[in-house]
Amino acid sequence: MKFFIDSANIAEIKEAHALGVLAGVTTNPSLVAKEGVDFHTRLKEICAVVKGSVSAEVISEKAEEMIAEGEELAKIAPQITIKVPMTTEGLKAVHAFSQKGIKTNVTLIFSANQALLAARAGATYVSPFLGRLDDIGHDGMELIADIAEIFALHGIETEIIAASIRHPQHVREAALHGAHVATIPYKVLQQLIKHPLTDIGIERFLKDWEEAQKSARN
Ligand code: E4P
Secondary structure (H helix, E strand, O other), X not given: OEEEEEOOOHHHHHHHHHOOOEEEEEOOHHHHHHHOOOHHHHHHHHHHHOOOEEEEEOOOOOHHHXXXXXXXXXXXXXXXXXXXXXOHHHHHHHHHHHHOXXXXXXXXXXXXXXXXXXXXXXXXXXXXXXXXXHHXXXXXXXXXXXXXXXXXXXXXXXXXXEEXXXXXXXXXXXXXXXXOEEEEOHHHHHHHHOOHHHHHHHHHHXXXXXXXXXXXXX
């Protein structure tokens, strides 16, 4: 499973990129709005740092408008992936993008049937939202497992991005259940790195080292 960062914050993206684990970035209108910056300018900045897929979401609701908007976004850089919501109009747009060789990420997926439809329309990625399903008492991870099984059974190459990740357990389970990618907030990325026993281990090694140095000097 690959790691994407779910963020439009350039400092977070640079920091995650420096770790050498980052295969892409997903943004959405809420994440961009939080930054208070020009969308196209921010996408250019992100694409200068990350060479993997960078998802940029369209805000139009009609297929023709989504296509026009997506074509403009796709001109920004070759790694731009057009993020399209899972709607009737969205599917038409995804189909058009796939004919033009433009990569797509179908977002707001909450059922296996939606994922299958998006894949058949030509989506490069589908993004099932784990956390938002868990929030309403459903099992987000079961959805990942179902989509992974269906795609494997039918030889579908569309990649599954586990999205709406809230904690490290989501990441581990998404990997076990066959997601190709987990797009994770910066905070969760930091949580993945840390373990209390690692910190205790480092502290003990350093203490033992210093004590050995002291005895060698005496
Ligand atoms: C995915 O591409 C979305 O940007 C994101 O994962 C949504 O997560 P949220 O439910 O935490 O807003």
